[in-house]
């Protein structure tokens with residue numbers, strides 16, 4: 001497994017991973033990807049990806065992308081789910097179902113935190129459902145709960 005920085009050319013793969021993150025619960029229906037990604041709330045996470053302030057990493061196995069962790073800045077006027085302030089980018093993460101539970105998610109998370117720090121950010125935030133077991137991974141990596149609403153935690157890690 002190889003981890004490399006994400007570029008503008010990864011936008012289609014990041015959109016696939018955004019779909020996986022938005023539909024993380026296997027008990028939920030899997031509507032067509034185009035339908036889910038067209039939701040205005042999710043459009044904010046992928047539109048024009050690669051702009052100033054965007055960053056992230058992609059994991060590859062035998063040259064094929066299998067997961068990604070990436071971040072984007074939001075504003076108070078147009079916040080993401082895990083918005084804290086306009087200087088703290090919000091993280092998204094997913095691994096393709098076939099490659100989960102092999103340590104790739106944790107490796108992506110840690111690489112993404114290093115990259116964000118190197119880009120000059122002091123913290124990363126995220127939003128996670130209380131029932132999503134990935135919460136354990138975030139806590140292990142240093143994320144702490146700063147807010148809770150509607151069954152979701154907003155978490156922040158100081159970098």
Ligand SMILES: CC(C)(COP(=O)(O)OP(=O)(O)OC[C@H]1O[C@@H](n2cnc3c(N)ncnc32)[C@H](O)[C@@H]1OP(=O)(O)O)[C@@H](O)C(=O)NCCC(=O)NCCS
Pocket residue numbers: 020021022023024093094095096099100101102103104105106107127128129132133134135136137
């Ligand atoms: C969350 C996700 C990215 C984790 O990637 P992964 O490669 O499976 O994670 P890892 O193998 O590195 O596991 C890291 C830790 O996460 C936790 N974890 C992740 N998924 C879990 C699950 N289904 N059950 C229990 N623990 C889980 C565990 O603490 C695990 O550590 P452990 O294996 O030492 O117990 C991946 O499961 C995924 O894509 N899920 C769907 C999308 C999603 O939920 N995104 C996050 C939205 S906030």
